[in-house]
Amino acid sequence: MGQRPGDLSAPARLAGPDEGIGADELALATRNHGLPLEALRHDVTPPGLHYVLTHYDIPYVPDAGAWRLTVDGHVRTPLDLSLADLLSFPQVTTRVTLECAGNGRALLTPRPVSQPWLVEAVGTADWTGVPLRRLLAEAGADPAAVDVVFTGADHGVERGVEQDYQRALPLSVATGDDPQVLVATAMNGAPLPPQHGRPLRLIVPGWYGMAQVKWLRSVTVGDVPFTGFQQSVAYRIRRTPDEEGEPVTRIAPRALLVPPGFPDFMSRTRVVRPGPVRLSGRAWSGQAPVSSVEVSTDGGAHWEPAVLDPVVDGHRWAWRAWHHTWTATPGEHAVGTRASDADGHVQPLDQHWNRGGLANNAVCFVRVVCVADACWP
Amino acid sequence: MGQRPGDLSAPARLAGPDEGIGADELALATRNHGLPLEALRHDVTPPGLHYVLTHYDIPYVPDAGAWRLTVDGHVRTPLDLSLADLLSFPQVTTRVTLECAGNGRALLTPRPVSQPWLVEAVGTADWTGVPLRRLLAEAGADPAAVDVVFTGADHGVERGVEQDYQRALPLSVATGDDPQVLVATAMNGAPLPPQHGRPLRLIVPGWYGMAQVKWLRSVTVGDVPFTGFQQSVAYRIRRTPDEEGEPVTRIAPRALLVPPGFPDFMSRTRVVRPGPVRLSGRAWSGQAPVSSVEVSTDGGAHWEPAVLDPVVDGHRWAWRAWHHTWTATPGEHAVGTRASDADGHVQPLDQHWNRGGLANNAVCFVRVVCVADACWP
Structure with missing residues (x-):
């Protein structure tokens, strides 16, 4: 009775000086996986060799035809789109290298306790989809808006906060052309595999993986900065727990x-x-x-x-x-x-x-x- | 100068009472991966969610058309087959659940130090290929032979022994029909992905993963029991290091x-x-x-x-x-x-x-x- 999220979620912590990888880190390492480094030989990473990081569970989507994507918030005309609707827009294919923002984490001293990546959290695919700016233009996004918020279907608890996975991009990035952000429906010429966002995901070329929202359900144009968990608590560069920190954005070389x-x-x-x-x-x-x-x-x-x-x-x-x-x-x-x-x-x-x-x-x-x-x- | 295999390979060992997962175990956990348990919802595991265990590296096979499979040893007519040759035989498709023999290892006390699986080393696929007994009949395998040895293209060192991955089956199993062993060329209706044996692998329904030789290059019919590393050193049930042990064969429930x-x-x-x-x-x-x-x-x-x-x-x-x-x-x-x-x-x-x-x-x-x-x- 009376369980509270704090009972489920341990606070973020650092491993002790000689602390081996724990059962919690191992459970994440067994679920998520890196690119076996010999697969760097492939220009385009074959399915199953590309890195995968899922915060919660991979949603089960038996009928992609029933999926809906909404575009709403500060727009002139909200959109409610099926996969077929998205495929009726002109499609663009971009070859993109994705890397997890936590790549290399398990090699750090002291080690932050989380998904314990060595250096393999990377992969390259040909992503095909509709440019996001085309959808935002179709909806008539307010040019004075600040952030565009992307919501996935993956749901869980993280450090005590129950949430759907959500991230935002500044409107200037969401509507920019360098990089051109995609709402992707295909990976390497085939429909998205479940673990890569079936049936829809965001692709933000050049940005770390946290921006690449999978199982995308809604795009919401906002007139205030987005302060959700994954934007203002997680994915910030901090040396002490209390500082505001710098947001993680583009991939370092x-x-x-x-x-x-x-x-x-x-x-x-x-x-x-x-x-x-x-x-x-x-x-x-x-x-x-x-x-x-x-x-x-x-x-x-x-x-x-x-x-x-x-x-x-x-x-x-x-x-x-x-x-x-x-x-x-x-x-x-x-x-x-x-x-x-x-x-x-x-x-x-x-x-x-x-x-x-x-x-x-x-x-x-x-x-x-x-x-x-x-x-x- | 003078490096010897013993300098590279630590002997098999057990983790200490409170020993966390080590850097070596983590490197294996990051390369190999289990089935995220929510993917048990799928009758047939989609590509990339099926478990993968590779002893050494995944061989790079840019041109599957150049691959050869030999069938030799105690046979009347040795065979040297291309992928096209194999596809000219009648094809059989079998839905098979594969599980790694080491599944559950990291939950044991004391923990054997190796690939640290929890319980996710499993997956189910539709495998298509030529029945092995058809190829052995074509070659005219000696009915008095003992073991049939399968050699993969994956090469490495293990506990000081440099080797191509090799396993054998008794002739009675190799030519049996319950289960019917396949030389598989397709997984879920598509050519084998690199990590599942591109372009050829063995499928032995009902047996643990060590029998399912990937990147299959040769099938050799022998008149003596096979005593290679993976048969007589690894994959045996032993409680003490020195006993001969029982071989691992079929999957327990x-x-x-x-x-x-x-x-x-x-x-x-x-x-x-x-x-x-x-x-x-x-x-x-x-x-x-x-x-x-x-x-x-x-x-x-x-x-x-x-x-x-x-x-x-x-x-x-x-x-x-x-x-x-x-x-x-x-x-x-x-x-x-x-x-x-x-x-x-x-x-x-x-x-x-x-x-x-x-x-x-x-x-x-x-x-x-x-x-x-x-x-x-």
């Missing part, structure tokens, strides 16, 4: 490596043979185009430039391939990579710690052991 | 629940309102058809029978749906379910511990808090 050679099952240590090893991977930034990628095979003491492959078909919002040849010598190596973008952002070697473990893009190193054949049984 | 209500983000505790709550889920056994499912809402003190839905279209090897109506009252409840099969196997309430954490099917309970609306802010 990051480069990742296809782990070379082959792995040891349990440690994931990589094994290579002596001689030339082709290193390759992807790099991205939501802040500006990637301008360079560097590789280090000695834990960051020395860096060499990688070759950046050309941008494919003008895909400004997708990751960019890079490669580099390394001559491996017997022994142990710490192999890493870092990206810079055209606005001068460079991946840091040291963590930029904050309480949420958000927007962290510190360089990571992969342990690679080069073994001469003669030494192997 | 298990029932799982769609978690009712909605979750708290961090604890995954479920919230329901007072009144009737429809509980539903799936139950399966690779040993015999499921004969009953029971539900407890008080942590196992009392059990009530659930309604088993009819077997759909004769799908003997797929999970079976069940449902039960529970009248929730305010307070905290431990809700669980257990399956029995026609051979008299019943899910145990207590763990059957072994060093690998294999074939464990102890009943699990979900924490559900029933909150009267008046108590919610």
Whole structure:
């Protein structure tokens, strides 16, 4: 009797100095999943390999034909649209790299207790849908409005607050063309899978995952700033619990490596043979185009430039391939990579710690052991 | 210089009494993923929600047309088949529930240190392919042979042994018709996704996941028992490190629940309102058809029978749906379910511990808090 949300939701906290991953973090790690890093080989991430983060449950939508999307609030003509209605608008396809704002969290010291991502919370897909600004124009959104609020069908409790997942974008972003925000109905040319928002989701190219509202049910134009949980409590950069903090917005630059050679099952240590090893991977930034990628095979003491492959078909919002040849010598190596973008952002070697473990893009190193054949049984 | 496999691979071990999940276990949990339990609502698991366990890396196969499958060893006529060759044989589709042999491992005390599954390492798909016995007949397998060895393209080191992933089946199982083993080329009507074995995999209905060799390259008929790592070292039920142990084969019965209500983000505790709550889920056994499912809402003190839905279209090897109506009252409840099969196997309430954490099917309970609306802010 008399249960209250505080009984269900522990407050946000930091792990102790030697505290292993807890049962709560493991339950999240088992549900949500990253991109296995060898899948960085694919230009477009095949279904099931793209990262997935769901705050609550994946809604069950057996009949996508019955789904409705409303556009309301400070508009001239509210809209109530079916999937068929949305498909009757001109469709746009954009290749977009999405990354969770909490990527890298489990590598931080101290570790914020939440979904314990290492560095794999990323993926790239071709998203097809209707430009949001087309729908806002159709509805006649008030040009003096402030925020546009997006509500998903996913429902739960978070730090004591029962909620539908909601996020907002400033009207200028929602109606902008750089990036052009989409209400997406297809991923890689097929209807959205359940875990990616079936049947509708928002795609905001260049922004971290919290902006990409899945299972989208309503778009509400507001004349005051949105102060919902996911906007004003979660997804803010804070070093102390009481500060207002800076909102998380666009993706900071990051480069990742296809782990070379082959792995040891349990440690994931990589094994290579002596001689030339082709290193390759992807790099991205939501802040500006990637301008360079560097590789280090000695834990960051020395860096060499990688070759950046050309941008494919003008895909400004997708990751960019890079490669580099390394001559491996017997022994142990710490192999890493870092990206810079055209606005001068460079991946840091040291963590930029904050309480949420958000927007962290510190360089990571992969342990690679080069073994001469003669030494192997 | 002189690195040896022992330097890469730690020996198998058990976690200490209060040891949290380690960095190595977390790296596996982030790569591999379970079925989010709300996806038990789907008869056939949509792509990306089915569990995935990869021992090493997912092989990159840009051109499935270049793939070859050899059938050799003690055969009259060795075969060297392309994907097109395989598709020219009559195709069979079977709906199969697959479960990892290590499902439930992270709930054991003491915890074997390996992929730290909770209970979500399961999924059901329609697999299409050529019956293996058709290929073995085509090759003229020696009827006096003992084991048939299956080799995948996934390569790595495990406990100091460099290997391609290999498993064997007795010839009688490989050529049997209950279950009928498939060399599968399609999952849910589409080519296999990379993480499920693109372009070819074995499907052994009713057996745990270790038998379902992915990225299948060769089938070798042998006249002696196969003693490879995954057959004689891994995947054996042992209570002490030195015993020979029993091999893991068919799936023990298990029932799982769609978690009712909605979750708290961090604890995954479920919230329901007072009144009737429809509980539903799936139950399966690779040993015999499921004969009953029971539900407890008080942590196992009392059990009530659930309604088993009819077997759909004769799908003997797929999970079976069940449902039960529970009248929730305010307070905290431990809700669980257990399956029995026609051979008299019943899910145990207590763990059957072994060093690998294999074939464990102890009943699990979900924490559900029933909150009267008046108590919610």
